[in-house]
Amino acid sequence: MLEVPKDSLLNMPRITLIGGMTVNVENFRGILEFRDDLLRLSLTQGELNVHGRELVIKTIFPTEVVIEGNIRGIQYID
Amino acid sequence: MLGRWMLDFWRGYVVVSLHGPHVPELINRATLQGIMLWEIRRLPNGACSLRMHRDDVRQLVTLLKQTGTKIRFERKHGVPFLIWRAWRRKFFLAGALTFCIALFALTSMIWNVEVQGDLKRLSPETIEQAASELGLHRGTWIGHLPDTDILQNQMLDKLPELSIVNVKIHGTKVSIEAVEKVALVTPAPTEPQNIVAKTTASIKQIFAHRGKPLVRTGETVHAGQVLISGSLGEGKKAVHAAGVIRGEVWYTSEISVPLETVQKTYTGNYVEKQFLTFWDYPVQIWGYGELQYELHEEESTDKELSIGDFIFPVKYRNNIYREVEMKKITLTQEQAVATGLELARADVATKMGKSGTITHQKVLHAETKGGKLEIKILNKVEEEIGVPQRFDPAPPPDPNAQPPSGAAS
Numbered sequence: 001m002l003e004v005p006k007d008s009l010l011n012m013p014r015i016t017l018i019g020g021m022t023v024n025v026e027n028f029r030g031i032l033e034f035r036d037d038l039l040r041l042s043l044t045q046g047e048l049n050v051h052g053r054e055l056v057i058k059t060i061f062p063t064e065v066v067i068e069g070n071i072r073g074i075q076y077i078d
Numbered sequence: 079m080l081g082r083w084m085l086d087f088w089r090g091y092v093v094v095s096l097h098g099p100h101v102p103e104l105i106n107r108a109t110l111q112g113i114m115l116w117e118i119r120r121l122p123n124g125a126c127s128l129r130m131h132r133d134d135v136r137q138l139v140t141l142l143k144q145t146g147t148k149i150r151f152e153r154k155h156g157v158p159f160l161i162w163r164a165w166r167r168k169f170f171l172a173g174a175l176t177f178c179i180a181l182f183a184l185t186s187m188i189w190n191v192e193v194q195g196d197l198k199r200l201s202p203e204t205i206e207q208a209a210s211e212l213g214l215h216r217g218t219w220i221g222h223l224p225d226t227d228i229l230q231n232q233m234l235d236k237l238p239e240l241s242i243v244n245v246k247i248h249g250t251k252v253s254i255e256a257v258e259k260v261a262l263v264t265p266a267p268t269e270p271q272n273i274v275a276k277t278t279a280s281i282k283q284i285f286a287h288r289g290k291p292l293v294r295t296g297e298t299v300h301a302g303q304v305l306i307s308g309s310l311g312e313g314k315k316a317v318h319a320a321g322v323i324r325g326e327v328w329y330t331s332e333i334s335v336p337l338e339t340v341q342k343t344y345t346g347n348y349v350e351k352q353f354l355t356f357w358d359y360p361v362q363i364w365g366y367g368e369l370q371y372e373l374h375e376e377e378s379t380d381k382e383l384s385i386g387d388f389i390f391p392v393k394y395r396n397n398i399y400r401e402v403e404m405k406k407i408t409l410t411q412e413q414a415v416a417t418g419l420e421l422a423r424a425d426v427a428t429k430m431g432k433s434g435t436i437t438h439q440k441v442l443h444a445e446t447k448g449g450k451l452e453i454k455i456l457n458k459v460e461e462e463i464g465v466p467q468r469f470d471p472a473p474p475p476d477p478n479a480q481p482p483s484g485a486a487s
Contacts, residue, residue, distance in 0.1 A: 030102075030106035030109075031102040031105055031106055032102060033102060034101065034102050034105075034118070034120065034126070035120060036119075036120040036122075054119075055119075055120075056117060056118065056119040057105075057115075057116075057117075057118035057119070057128075058116060058117065059114075059115075059116045060105065060109050060115050060116070060118065061109065062109050062110055062112075
């Protein structure tokens, strides 16, 4: 079978965490809830909760979002 | 990152705060419509602060209505806002610009020309005049002047009496340092000459510096008579005769003095009027009122305002009207004679040389004729009477010359 990255094939979300400061989420569907300490993002399947303090959306595009702050945890809900 | 910020700054962006229950929904929709949002953060009061481009605000308005969100503009950044603010203060900016242009214009022209140096033969005014012909005068644009070494060479060409010219431009001031050439010593003239009398005179003093004096004190000489001869040893040697010979010369003056004269005198009263003239059309600005004087003289002084070669067409004119009185004066015989002597002195002064002095004046004849005193005056003047006259000396006998006969062998 051909080894093709799954994210590029199936519109799968791809989450990149840089240190404890920046989260880069690709292939997301929108913001569900935005608080100082919690950010809920909707994905193609399920949702993603980012916990932290002083969360800031650095930039937001239709399918990509960059979040900065003191990140405490990422919770993936199917 | 900096490039991105500069781009945003150029387009102009706003910091807004959004209030409402559906802010995340609003952000999702705006993003889908292509509105760029960045720096989204929650404020402690529950509002949401974000940044967006100025020209995207219009698109956001419909979304705000649909989601029931209220917007507040917090800050405005970027070039479009700066321009808008500047436009509100356009007169202030115009003033600032005028100031800058005036400062630039006034500092880029010459205001002062200063001549320095120990000058003995040339006056500083001559050098200033020459410099002015080359363009170094008040009001010249410094940028239009050639290099200082070119100017220096041009100055030297104009004034050959100078050996060094140093032209320096300090800001709006030009300093010209000039050094004169050392004068050459002119050799004493050697061509043969006599000193002869220029007019009939009686000799008073004689000082021969070189040559042989042919006359004595007290002797009467005629015009053209040789006084000091440059020919020595019966024509064997010719020299450049020189000397001072003073003699008494008689001048007669015939003068007629009118006994009755009308003299113009100022009474001391005057009136001043001030005008501004626009292209030669005068408009009075001060000193109204009719002139009360029977006779008056008008004295007019104009003041012009000029920048460089440009003269403003508006001039300030000050007119002074002085009252004049005509007085009739009748001279007595004595006064008329005194006037006649005075006139004779002035008449003789134009005829005699610079070194002359009037030693004696005598009235020869005086007669009143038709309201005038006809008077003849003899003036005795002591003056320098010698003038140089060149002569061709007889060629001295050639010691090597062969005897004219029987020399050829």
